[in-house]
Amino acid sequence: MRSTAGGEIPKKITPSPDHENCNINSCLKQAGGLRTHGGSAASCGRFSLIMLPAYFDPIRARIVPALQRFLEDKKEELSRVNPMGPDAVQRLMEFSLRGKMIRGCLVHLGWSICNTSGKASVEQQLAVTAVGAAMELFQSGLLVHDDIMDKDPVRRGRPSVFSQYAEVADREGHADAQHVGHALGICAGDVAYFMAFELLATAGILPGELANLLALCAGELSAVGVAQMQDMMWGAGRSRAGVEDILRMYTYKTGRYSFSLPLLAGAIIAKAPADMKARLETFGESVGLLFQIRDDELGLFGTEAEIGKPVGSDVKEGKKTIIFASLMAATGPAERRRLGGIFGNPRASEVDIEYVRSVASSPKVRAQIDAITVGLGKKARAAIDGLPSGADEDRAAMAGLLEFTTARRH
Amino acid sequence: MRSTAGGEIPKKITPSPDHENCNINSCLKQAGGLRTHGGSAASCGRFSLIMLPAYFDPIRARIVPALQRFLEDKKEELSRVNPMGPDAVQRLMEFSLRGKMIRGCLVHLGWSICNTSGKASVEQQLAVTAVGAAMELFQSGLLVHDDIMDKDPVRRGRPSVFSQYAEVADREGHADAQHVGHALGICAGDVAYFMAFELLATAGILPGELANLLALCAGELSAVGVAQMQDMMWGAGRSRAGVEDILRMYTYKTGRYSFSLPLLAGAIIAKAPADMKARLETFGESVGLLFQIRDDELGLFGTEAEIGKPVGSDVKEGKKTIIFASLMAATGPAERRRLGGIFGNPRASEVDIEYVRSVASSPKVRAQIDAITVGLGKKARAAIDGLPSGADEDRAAMAGLLEFTTARRH
Numbered sequence: 001m002r003s004t005a006g007g008e009i010p011k012k013i014t015p016s017p018d019h020e021n022c023n024i025n026s027c028l029k030q031a032g033g034l035r036t037h038g039g040s041a042a043s044c045g046r047f048s049l050i051m052l053p054a055y056f057d058p059i060r061a062r063i064v065p066a067l068q069r070f071l072e073d074k075k076e077e078l079s080r081v082n083p084m085g086p087d088a089v090q091r092l093m094e095f096s097l098r099g100k101m102i103r104g105c106l107v108h109l110g111w112s113i114c115n116t117s118g119k120a121s122v123e124q125q126l127a128v129t130a131v132g133a134a135m136e137l138f139q140s141g142l143l144v145h146d147d148i149m150d151k152d153p154v155r156r157g158r159p160s161v162f163s164q165y166a167e168v169a170d171r172e173g174h175a176d177a178q179h180v181g182h183a184l185g186i187c188a189g190d191v192a193y194f195m196a197f198e199l200l201a202t203a204g205i206l207p208g209e210l211a212n213l214l215a216l217c218a219g220e221l222s223a224v225g226v227a228q229m230q231d232m233m234w235g236a237g238r239s240r241a242g243v244e245d246i247l248r249m250y251t252y253k254t255g256r257y258s259f260s261l262p263l264l265a266g267a268i269i270a271k272a273p274a275d276m277k278a279r280l281e282t283f284g285e286s287v288g289l290l291f292q293i294r295d296d297e298l299g300l301f302g303t304e305a306e307i308g309k310p311v312g313s314d315v316k317e318g319k320k321t322i323i324f325a326s327l328m329a330a331t332g333p334a335e336r337r338r339l340g341g342i343f344g345n346p347r348a349s350e351v352d353i354e355y356v357r358s359v360a361s362s363p364k365v366r367a368q369i370d371a372i373t374v375g376l377g378k379k380a381r382a383a384i385d386g387l388p389s390g391a392d393e394d395r396a397a398m399a400g401l402l403e404f405t406t407a408r409r410h
Numbered sequence: 411m412r413s414t415a416g417g418e419i420p421k422k423i424t425p426s427p428d429h430e431n432c433n434i435n436s437c438l439k440q441a442g443g444l445r446t447h448g449g450s451a452a453s454c455g456r457f458s459l460i461m462l463p464a465y466f467d468p469i470r471a472r473i474v475p476a477l478q479r480f481l482e483d484k485k486e487e488l489s490r491v492n493p494m495g496p497d498a499v500q501r502l503m504e505f506s507l508r509g510k511m512i513r514g515c516l517v518h519l520g521w522s523i524c525n526t527s528g529k530a531s532v533e534q535q536l537a538v539t540a541v542g543a544a545m546e547l548f549q550s551g552l553l554v555h556d557d558i559m560d561k562d563p564v565r566r567g568r569p570s571v572f573s574q575y576a577e578v579a580d581r582e583g584h585a586d587a588q589h590v591g592h593a594l595g596i597c598a599g600d601v602a603y604f605m606a607f608e609l610l611a612t613a614g615i616l617p618g619e620l621a622n623l624l625a626l627c628a629g630e631l632s633a634v635g636v637a638q639m640q641d642m643m644w645g646a647g648r649s650r651a652g653v654e655d656i657l658r659m660y661t662y663k664t665g666r667y668s669f670s671l672p673l674l675a676g677a678i679i680a681k682a683p684a685d686m687k688a689r690l691e692t693f694g695e696s697v698g699l700l701f702q703i704r705d706d707e708l709g710l711f712g713t714e715a716e717i718g719k720p721v722g723s724d725v726k727e728g729k730k731t732i733i734f735a736s737l738m739a740a741t742g743p744a745e746r747r748r749l750g751g752i753f754g755n756p757r758a759s760e761v762d763i764e765y766v767r768s769v770a771s772s773p774k775v776r777a778q779i780d781a782i783t784v785g786l787g788k789k790a791r792a793a794i795d796g797l798p799s800g801a802d803e804d805r806a807a808m809a810g811l812l813e814f815t816t817a818r819r820h
Contacts, residue, residue, distance in 0.1 A: 207617030218608035
């Protein structure tokens with residue numbers, strides 16, 4: 001799909017082999033979002049990524065110094081507590097700045113598209129940027145905690161925050177350095193959340209809007225927390241999640257939080273009417289689900305070089321993905337029995353994985369997944385079409401985002 | 411010290427043996443604060459506690475239903491995500507309601523003493539109660555995370571939240587149930603924070619005050635996080651923290667957060683002038699430090715029956731307490747060498763612990779600690795004396811709080 005409203009056309013980039021742990025999900029996590037062409041960050045190489053318009057570059061260029069200024073002030077303030085305060089803020093700052101800040105940029109997009117007058121005070125522009133910076137700190141907090149849960153030693157190409165602390169604890173002579181690393185990672189994630197909320201408080205949001213914005217952020221983050229709980233509990237457990245269960249989990253763990261929330265935060269600052277907000281919310285949910293579903297497919301049909309982890313690892317870990325649920329829903333008893341012996345079996349062979357691939361490629365399973373993705377694509381497109389026609393550049397950026405999720409083939 | 415302003419005089423209660431894991435710190439943690447006489451909660455038995463005035467009982471009686479209503483609404487809302495949502499909120503509700511809610515009550519105290527007109531709208535009273543309820547949710551989040559860090563299987567007389575989840579994960583067939591318990595505990599603590607912030611957003615705080623209140627809470631919580639990091643990193647590590655370092659850690663980990671923060675939150679709602687706020691802040695810091703210091707003494711000089719854990723366990727764990735730092739500061743090289751071989755040695759004998767006790771009882775060490783506690787008591791008392799004379803009942807409650815920290819002997 002081409003962008004329809006005068007924005008830049010999404011382009012492909014050439015893969016390069018220097019991006020570790022890169023599937024679309026970890027790529028998003030590592031990058032804090034999507035890559036743009038023309039951006040300053042290193043390219044994500046393992047996919048032929050269809051890139052977003054350069055729309056996001058100048059926004060990111062404003063978020064970076066805003067985040068740095070806020071965190072430099074926090075470093076000074078927390079140095080009154082102890083030297084670990086500024087040290088933790090420095091680690092969180094480096095971690096946050098390594099992200100591509102798509103969530104932060106989406107605050108601007110949501111605001112810009114709802115700011116139908118086209119006018120904006122300096123104060124309002126600063127507030128939009130500060131709220132974008134807050135989104136990045138929320139994301140950092142979630143990722144720092146995620147890495148502890150997933151036992152992931154690397155994130156965004158560097159040791160994960162808890163791993164950094166485990167190393168420090170080891171140097172300090174702690175016998176149980178790994179546990180101390182986990183504990184300090186928990187604290188660092190907490191501090192990232194708290195700083196994000198403080199950033200909201202000091203963003204210069206008009207008083208009447210702050211309560212709405214705060215309730216929105218806190219409410220969505222609670223939902224992320226319980227969706228993550230479900231994902232962890234399903235994990236390699238015995239429970240059998242259905243297609244609807246998985247879609248709901250994706251909606252709250254990723255879709256709404258990564259896309260709807262920042263768009264709506266911008267819409268609140270622009271005092272957007274309810275119908276505009278509803279369209280942004282729908283768009284965010286749909287695009288978020290498309291991302292996750294495509295991610296699951298890549299995990300099974302990609303190559304290790306492309307996705308940065310062993311192909312079929314989701315299957316071996318027994319992860320409850322949309323493919324897992326679709327297979328269980330669309331197959332007969334004999335196939336289900338064989339699949340049941342493969343999912344969650346860490347010793348599953350290449351023949352086993354190939355069997356999963358073959359069943360997942362069968363027309364009945366494909367039809368089920370395609371029905372979902374086609375429906376989501378239509379919803380997202382209709383949401384864009386329902387937005388004001390004046391904001392061509394913003395709509396083109398949204399179309400580029402949707403293009404990214406639907407057009408990539410590996 | 412008697413309360414000087416017509417409030418009830420603090421009383422002693424008789425010890426009973428039914429309170430597990432009870433030292434003053436864990437008592438505070440288990441109770442979410444201090445006991446009151448005349449209160450409905452079970453008495454903390456292992457100490458001859460000097461009780462607070464019944465001042466707090468009617469406040470708690472308002473916070474409980476406010477918290478329940480909010481959390482019941484959240485259960486319904488999060489049931490849209492998955493069944494683990496309402497389940498998590500239920501666990502956090504039960505956990506929070508088992509606390510004595512002193513932090514929540516202190517919001518009312520801070521507000522009441524600053525509300526010099528004596529008048530208050532229904533809306534303002536509801537806001538004070540809701541902010542008090544939010545304080546309890548913040549505390550629940552911190553404790554849920556603390557228990558993971560301290561590997562503590564019990565809290566407030568019941569399995570800690572991560573232990574509950576480890577049990578569920580075990581039932582669900584997870585091979586690594588303990589890790590899943592930790593992961594879900596991290597999420598549950600996060601959700602508690604997010605719900606607390608949402609409660610602030612929906613408390614009905616006047617728009618102009620919300621930003622101040624949010625910045626206050628988020629700022630103090632960041633400081634708690636980095637103070638906790640320091641405490642964990644010192645742990646059994648080799649670093650030698652001095653008296654000032656320890657006092658600073660106590661100030662931010664407990665003093666300001668547990669006492670100054672809720673008092674100041676109330677003061678913000680009452681639009682208190684800066685000098686009133688400064689007195690409440692000083693009072694909170696002083697009382698918080700007195701609590702912690704007394705706690706350290708009890709850990710060495712109490713009996714196992716009194717403190718609910720092996721006497722001297724702080725010493726064996728190498729915890730960096732005020733006693734540790736005072737001993738290191740006030741002794742000569744030979745004593746320091748012997749003490750250095752005892753602190754952090756899990757196999758330290760009863761003779762070793764008795765040696766630590768004897769040095770800690772020596773006049774030079776006592777003089778050092780007494781100088782600190784006497785100074786803190788004076789600061790707290792001066793802060794009370796500087797508050798408006800009209801609010802007799804509020805001042806009496808503050809005096810009772812101070813009395814508790816200075817008069818208890820075990």
